[in-house]
Amino acid sequence: MTRWNDIFFILVLVADLFVLASSRLRAGIRAVATQGCLLGILPVVLASDATEIRHVALLALGALALKGVAIPWLLARATRESPVGREAAPLLGFVPSLVLGAFGIVAAVWLATDLPLPVPGMPRLLVPTALGTIWTGLLLLVSRRKAFGQVLGFLVLENGVFVFGLLLSDFMPVMVEVGVLLDLFAAVFVMALVMFDIQRAFSSLDTDKLSSLRD
Amino acid sequence: MTAMPYSLFQLVAFLLAPPLLVGVVGRVKAWMAGRQGPPLLQPYRDLARLMGKGVVFSRTATWVFRAGPVVSLAAVLVAGLLVPLGAPAAVVSFAGDFVLAAYLLGLARFATVLAALDTGSSFEGMGAAREVTFSALAEPALFLGLLSLVRSTGGLDLTHMLGDGLAAAWRTDGPALVLVGLAFFVVALAENARIPVDDPATHLELTMIHEVMVLDHSGPDLALIQYGAAAKLWLFGALVVNLLLGARPADPLAAFLAFLLGQLGFAVAIGLVESTMARLRLVRVPQLLVGASVLSGFALVLLLR
Numbered sequence: 062m063t064r065w066n067d068i069f070f071i072l073v074l075v076a077d078l079f080v081l082a083s084s085r086l087r088a089g090i091r092a093v094a095t096q097g098c099l100l101g102i103l104p105v106v107l108a109s110d111a112t113e114i115r116h117v118a119l120l121a122l123g124a125l126a127l128k129g130v131a132i133p134w135l136l137a138r139a140t141r142e143s144p145v146g147r148e149a150a151p152l153l154g155f156v157p158s159l160v161l162g163a164f165g166i167v168a169a170v171w172l173a174t175d176l177p178l179p180v181p182g183m184p185r186l187l188v189p190t191a192l193g194t195i196w197t198g199l200l201l202l203v204s205r206r207k208a209f210g211q212v213l214g215f216l217v218l219e220n221g222v223f224v225f226g227l228l229l230s231d232f233m234p235v236m237v238e239v240g241v242l243l244d245l246f247a248a249v250f251v252m253a254l255v256m257f258d259i260q261r262a263f264s265s266l267d268t269d270k271l272s273s274l275r276d
Numbered sequence: 277m278t279a280m281p282y283s284l285f286q287l288v289a290f291l292l293a294p295p296l297l298v299g300v301v302g303r304v305k306a307w308m309a310g311r312q313g314p315p316l317l318q319p320y321r322d323l324a325r326l327m328g329k330g331v332v333f334s335r336t337a338t339w340v341f342r343a344g345p346v347v348s349l350a351a352v353l354v355a356g357l358l359v360p361l362g363a364p365a366a367v368v369s370f371a372g373d374f375v376l377a378a379y380l381l382g383l384a385r386f387a388t389v390l391a392a393l394d395t396g397s398s399f400e401g402m403g404a405a406r407e408v409t410f411s412a413l414a415e416p417a418l419f420l421g422l423l424s425l426v427r428s429t430g431g432l433d434l435t436h437m438l439g440d441g442l443a444a445a446w447r448t449d450g451p452a453l454v455l456v457g458l459a460f461f462v463v464a465l466a467e468n469a470r471i472p473v474d475d476p477a478t479h480l481e482l483t484m485i486h487e488v489m490v491l492d493h494s495g496p497d498l499a500l501i502q503y504g505a506a507a508k509l510w511l512f513g514a515l516v517v518n519l520l521l522g523a524r525p526a527d528p529l530a531a532f533l534a535f536l537l538g539q540l541g542f543a544v545a546i547g548l549v550e551s552t553m554a555r556l557r558l559v560r561v562p563q564l565l566v567g568a569s570v571l572s573g574f575a576l577v578l579l580l581r
Binding site for chain 1: 450451452454455560562563566567570573574577578
């Protein structure tokens with residue numbers, strides 16, 4: 062039995078699959094942006110009467126602005142301005158990564174049936190969505206050759222962590238907000254610096270070239 | 277027995293209307309390109325013209341080549357008896373008929389492929405290999421989707437799966453059924469040699485799939501093949517439209533009209549996809565079909581919980 066507010070979780074998972082399957086970096090960025098916007102909607106969907114409206118709004122708007130607009134925009138600008146090319150160039154083919162991603166999601170659904178949750182009454186797709194998205198992020202991180210693809214993987218991973226964090230947003234709303242948003246921002250900064258360094262050293266963002274480093 | 281005349285209506289519509297669907301697709305494509313386009317009834321005129329022509333058979337071709345178009349059209353028409361095409365029930369219905377319907381369409385493809393191989397042309401063999409590869413990849417998407425329908429409606433016959441069982445299924449499993457509908461649409465595009473997978477208008481040897489297999493057919497044989505292709509489009513349209521319509525009006529006439537409008541919408545959607553999308557590179561097609569299978573499988577997993 063699936064209810065209609067499950068559609069947001071399903072869309073988040075479909076966005077995961079789309080990122081795995083997209084061969085163009087821009088398409089991947091668009092999918093991550095869509096996922097970010099969906100994550101902005103999730104806190105509102107999940108809001109029970111107990112949660113304070115202020116925190117829900119802050120979480121939703123923060124996710125929407127950062128994950129849905131700001132970071133994808135920065136990434137899209139970076140792909141335009143750096144000579145990174147348009148192809149995603151994965152180490153693993155698109156079909157195998159899609160199939161692996163699907164298996165990960167199935168495993169997440171199967172695992173989540175046995176996990177006891179601290180909060181009763183949460184939508185039953187929340188944990189599978191979180192685990193599946195984290196798995197997709199990991200898969201992207203290890204299977205993409207270009208640093209841009211890996212940043213996308215990291216964003217997807219963070220999105221998974223965000224969904225998981227929503228479980229706790231009733232207990233410690235401020236912690237979740239600050240944790241999620243600061244974490245993400247720090248990560249993107251680090252990634253941007255790394256990308257900048259790779260590009261300056263090799264005039265390319267292909268991480269395979271890192272293996273030719275010598276003392 | 278108020279259902280009786282509608283059972284007849286759906287058969288008549290199934291036999292007469294499919295070329296019109298092809299005409300609508302062509303018209304939408306022309307309209308999107310800013311042209312006036314062929315008249316809606318052009319496919320009928322093409323069929324009539326082809327029926328009046330003579331047939332040329334290659335000297336290397338055997339009876340297999342001659343049987344191809346007949347067998348494939350017959351298989352598609354029999355499959356049409358098993359699918360509810362607007363009336364409350366399909367003409368013939370029994371538990372497990374969805375397997376028969378799917379494999380009757382498979383038989384139609386098999387006959388076409390054999391006829392293509394029988395000509396001995398390496399070119400047609402190439403098209404046959406592509407057709408078989410892509411349909412093998414589309415099959416999991418179709419069957420996982422059908423299994424999801426079985427699971428959510430609780431019926432094993434297409435009449436229940438695509439008809440009266442759907443209203444309750446949409447109330448409980450709506451999101452999963454949306455995924456199945458999406459997967460079915462992709463399968464419909466692939467099975468009917470439509471644009472992201474195959475371009476029905478192209479005659480470039482590197483890209484053709486379905487067209488290349490029927491190059492050696494001429495006259496009435498070609499007419500049978502084109503008519504069969506249109507009927508197959510009608511069947512897949514019925515699959516998508518029935519699923520997405522969900523709960524249909526209780527009045528059979530209104531339900532029938534809703535179905536016909538849905539088919540029209542299906543044709544318009546195909547026309548829009550064909551005008552706005554480029555044909556995928558051949559190596560990217562499996563990715564699309566695996567994606568559709570993943571969507572269907574995901575829907576099934578959601579329903580199995």
